[in-house]
Amino acid sequence: MNFEHLPLDALRAELLREPEPLPAPLPSVCSDCAPLPYAPPGFARMTLVDYRLAVARQILLRAAYEDALGKSVLTSPSAAREYFALHVATLPYEVFLVAYLDTQHRVIVVEEAFRGTLTATSVYPREIVRQALAYNAAAIVACHQHPSGSAAISRADEVLTTALKSALALVDVRVIDHLVFAAGKFVSFAEAGLL
Numbered sequence: 001m002n003f004e005h006l007p008l009d010a011l012r013a014e015l016l017r018e019p020e021p022l023p024a025p026l027p028s029v030c031s032d033c034a035p036l037p038y039a040p041p042g043f044a045r046m047t048l049v050d051y052r053l054a055v056a057r058q059i060l061l062r063a064a065y066e067d068a069l070g071k072s073v074l075t076s077p078s079a080a081r082e083y084f085a086l087h088v089a090t091l092p093y094e095v096f097l098v099a100y101l102d103t104q105h106r107v108i109v110v111e112e113a114f115r116g117t118l119t120a121t122s123v124y125p126r127e128i129v130r131q132a133l134a135y136n137a138a139a140i141v142a143c144h145q146h147p148s149g150s151a152a153i154s155r156a157d158e159v160l161t162t163a164l165k166s167a168l169a170l171v172d173v174r175v176i177d178h179l180v181f182a183a184g185k186f187v188s189f190a191e192a193g194l195l
Helices: 008-016 048-068 077-088 125-134 155-169
Strands: 095-101 107-115 139-145 174-182 185-188
Touching: 077 095, 077 139, 077 174, 077 185, 095 125, 107 125, 125 139, 125 155, 139 155, 155 174
Parallel strands: 139 174
Antiparallel strands: 095 107, 095 139, 174 185
């Protein structure tokens, strides 16, 4: 189930909703496992706890996003790390997020620009330039995670960041930082001197 488009009130109600019993127990996922007693709509093997955690995560994301709007929260690598950690920490696939900032580095909007697979995602600088112009952004902070577990900056990450920086410079938009997240750690291009 995708919670991203549910209103906040609906998310809160979903978090507190009592589960409806299934007509019959779900089959076991393995011979040694007991049948799961409950599965919310759309989640055949998800436990009630997992489901409620997913709803709670979406509520926290929404709160962090609303708190960030119009504030200069992404002016340092540590502030950006705190903000993006909530977004990418538990995702099983690679995602590329972009925070579009105004001239005072206040957040205009944060978007999931691209979503990939377990090991890679395709990022198109042209689309990020287009969105930066649409939002009248003066700067961006990018973030993506490596679900594989290595937070090391890859050669592909360096090439992409250079391409992004060059493309955005043509329209007078700065790349303040690009963060790579994996296994609970962030690596900052700005702190590594790669911007």
